[in-house]
Amino acid sequence: MGIHDIxxxxxxxxxxxxxxxxxxxxxxxxxxxxxxYLFKVGPVDLVDGRLFAGILDFFEEGAAAGTGVLDLIGPDVAAFTDGLIKDSPTYADLYQQSLAKKAKEAADRPTRP
Incomplete structure (x- = not known):
C-alpha cells in the first residue's frame, strides 16, 4: 500500500x-x-467498507423519504445489525476455529510414556 492509497x-x-x-x-x-457494534464484533469483510457505505446509503434514502429510523430497521437495532452480518465470518469465529485446530492437533499428538 503506497502513500497515494493511504x-x-x-x-x-x-x-x-x-x-x-x-x-x-x-x-x-x-x-x-x-x-x-460492528467494530467490536469484527466481521472479517468489514475492512472493504462496503457494509458501512451500504448502511449509509440505506439510511440516507430512509431519511429522504421522511421515514423514522426505527420504522426503517425495526425496534431492535442489534437484531437488525446481526442480520446484516449473519453469514459473514468474524474474527471471533476465526479465533475459535484456530483454537479448535490447536486442540485437535494436541489431541492427535502421541504422548510420551
Whole structure:
C-alpha cells in the first residue's frame, strides 16, 4: 500500500464521515451505535467498507423519504445489525476455529510414556 492509497483512503473516510454528520440526529445515533457494534464484533469483510457505505446509503434514502429510523430497521437495532452480518465470518469465529485446530492437533499428538 503506497502513500497515494493511504491518502485516497483518508479522503474517502472523510467524505463518509461528512455524510454521517448530514444525517438527521436519530439516524446518526443509530448509525454510530451500529458502527461501534460492528467494530467490536469484527466481521472479517468489514475492512472493504462496503457494509458501512451500504448502511449509509440505506439510511440516507430512509431519511429522504421522511421515514423514522426505527420504522426503517425495526425496534431492535442489534437484531437488525446481526442480520446484516449473519453469514459473514468474524474474527471471533476465526479465533475459535484456530483454537479448535490447536486442540485437535494436541489431541492427535502421541504422548510420551
Amino acid at each position: 491518502l485516497e483512503g483518508k479522503k474517502h473516510w472523510r467524505a463518509h464521515v461528512a455524510r454521517i454528520k448530514a444525517l438527521p440526529p436519530d439516524y446518526r445515533i443509530v448509525y454510530q451505535e451500529m458502527q461501534k
